[in-house]
Amino acid sequence: MLAAKHIQLHGRLQNISLNLAAGEVVHILGPNGAGKSSLLSVLAGLLTPNSGDVQLKGKKLQDYSLVELAHCRTLMEQQLHSAFALSVQESLSFYSQRPKIPPELEHALEITDFLSRPLNHLSGGERRRVQLCRSLMQIWTAIEQGNALILLDEPVQGLDFAHQHKLCQLINLLATHGNMVVVSHHQLNLAQMYAHRVWLMSSQQLVADGLTADVLQQETLERVFQCRVRIAFDSEQNKLIQTYLDY
Ligand SMILES: Nc1ncnc2c1ncn2[C@@H]1O[C@H](COP(=O)(O)OP(=O)(O)OP(=O)(O)O)[C@@H](O)[C@H]1O
Numbered sequence: 001m002l003a004a005k006h007i008q009l010h011g012r013l014q015n016i017s018l019n020l021a022a023g024e025v026v027h028i029l030g031p032n033g034a035g036k037s038s039l040l041s042v043l044a045g046l047l048t049p050n051s052g053d054v055q056l057k058g059k060k061l062q063d064y065s066l067v068e069l070a071h072c073r074t075l076m077e078q079q080l081h082s083a084f085a086l087s088v089q090e091s092l093s094f095y096s097q098r099p100k101i102p103p104e105l106e107h108a109l110e111i112t113d114f115l116s117r118p119l120n121h122l123s124g125g126e127r128r129r130v131q132l133c134r135s136l137m138q139i140w141t142a143i144e145q146g147n148a149l150i151l152l153d154e155p156v157q158g159l160d161f162a163h164q165h166k167l168c169q170l171i172n173l174l175a176t177h178g179n180m181v182v183v184s185h186h187q188l189n190l191a192q193m194y195a196h197r198v199w200l201m202s203s204q205q206l207v208a209d210g211l212t213a214d215v216l217q218q219e220t221l222e223r224v225f226q227c228r229v230r231i232a233f234d235s236e237q238n239k240l241i242q243t244y245l246d247y
Contacts, residue, residue, distance in 0.1 A: 002043065002149060002180055007052035012038040014204045016052070020182065022146070025175045027191040027212075028184040030201030031225055036184040037078060039201070040151045043182065044075035056149060072142045073149035076135040078157065080127050088122070088130050089115045096137035108170035109133050109163070124158040132167065136174075146178025153184050168194040188243040192216060200224060216243065 002020040007013050013035050020026060028036045041047040043054060045061040054061045056073070086094070088111060092101070106112055109129040114122060119130065132155055142148040150171070156164045168190055171181050175196075182199075185191075191198055191212055198215040200208040202224045208215045221229045221243065228246040 001058070002054070002056050004043065004054045005052050007039075007042055007049045007054070009038055009042060009047065009049045012204055013042065013049065016206045018199060018206060018209060020180050022178045022180060023175050025172055025181045025183070025194065025196045026199055027195035027197075028182060028199045028201060029186070029188065029191055030207075034201040035204040036201055037153050038204075039199075039206075040075060040153050040182065040184060043149075044073060044151050045069050046075060070138070072139060072147060073151065074135045074139045075151040076131060076153060076155055078153045080124065080131060085118045085120055087116055087118055091119055091130065092134055092137060095134045096140065098137060098140060101133060101137070102140055104170060104173065105133050105136055108166040125160055125163065128155070128158045129163065143174055143177070143179055148174075148179045150174065150179055150181045152182070154186070155183060156185050156187060156190065164190060188216060188221070192243065 001022065004016060004018050007016040016035075016039065028039065030036055038047065042049050045054070045064065048062070056064070061069070092115075101109075101112065109132055111126070111129050111133055114126060114130075119127060122130065132152070135152070136143065136150070139148045139150075143150070152171075155167060159167060164187070171183060172194055175181050195212045197210065198208070198212050199206055200215050200220065207224060208220060216231070218229055218231055221231075229243055230246040231243050
C-alpha cells in the first residue's frame with residue numbers, strides 16, 4: 001500500500017493526497033506541466049516535498065535507506081540517457097546481476113536481438129525498451145514476490161503501436177502478482193483500455209481520482225485539456241473505445 005497525504009512541492013504540486021493498493025494499475029494523465037513527473041519523483045522518494053508525507057507499506061519513505069528503496073521500487077524517468085558507448089548487455093548488467101532477461105520482459109520488450117549493440121546506436125523506441133527492461137530488472141526479485149512499486153514516466157513515448165500495447169499488457173500482468181504500478185502518459189485510449197484507475201492532474205493538483213470510465217468523461221476532459229473531445233462508445237461490449245479531438 002502506498003499513501004500520500006497533503007503533498008506540497010513549491011511551484012510543482014499542491015495539496016495532493018492519494019493511495020494505491022497492491023495489484024493496482026493507475027495511469028496519470030494531464031496536460032504538460034500539470035505535475036505528473038513531479039508527483040512520480042515524490043512517490044519514488046527522489047524529491048522531498050515541502051510538506052506532507054508518503055508512506056510505503058506503512059513506513060515513511062524518508063525512513064527507508066536508498067538501498068532498501070532500490071530493491072523494492074523503480075522509477076523510469078522520461079529522459080533517455082545514453083551518453084556512454086555501453087552495449088545493451090553491459091547496461092543491463094550494471095543494474096541487475098541476472099544473467100538472462102526474464103521471459104515476460106523479453107516477450108513484451110523484445111531486446112535480445114540487439115543485446116550486443118551499443119546503446120547509443122539504437123533507435124529512440126529501441127532505447128526506450130532497453131530503459132524499461134533495465135528499470136524492471138533492477139527490482140525483478142521484488143516483482144516476482146509481488147512486493148514492488150513500479151513508477152514509469154511516459155514509458156510509451158517513442159514505442160510503436162504494437163509495443164505500446166505489449167507494454168501495457170506486461171504492466172497489467174505484473175500487477176496481477178500484487179505489484180503496484182503508476183504510469184504517466186498522454187494516451188487517453190491506452191488509459192481507457194488498461195488503467196484500473198486514473199489520476200487526472202491539472203495545474204499541479206489532482207483534480208480527479210477514480211475508475212477510468214468515471215474520470216474520462218467528456219466534460220472533465222474538455223475542462224482539463226481546454227479543447228473539445230468526443231468519446232466513441234462500443235455498445236456491444238459496453239466499453240469506451242476511443243477518445244478523439246473534435247475540431
Ligand atoms: N526541476 C524543476 N524545478 C522547478 N520547477 C520545475 C522543475 N521541473 C518541472 N518544474 C515545473 O513544475 C511543474 C510540473 O512539471 P512536471 O514536469 O511535473 O509536469 P508534467 O505533468 O510531468 O509535464 P509533461 O506532461 O510536460 O511531462 C511545471 O510548471 C514545471 O515547469
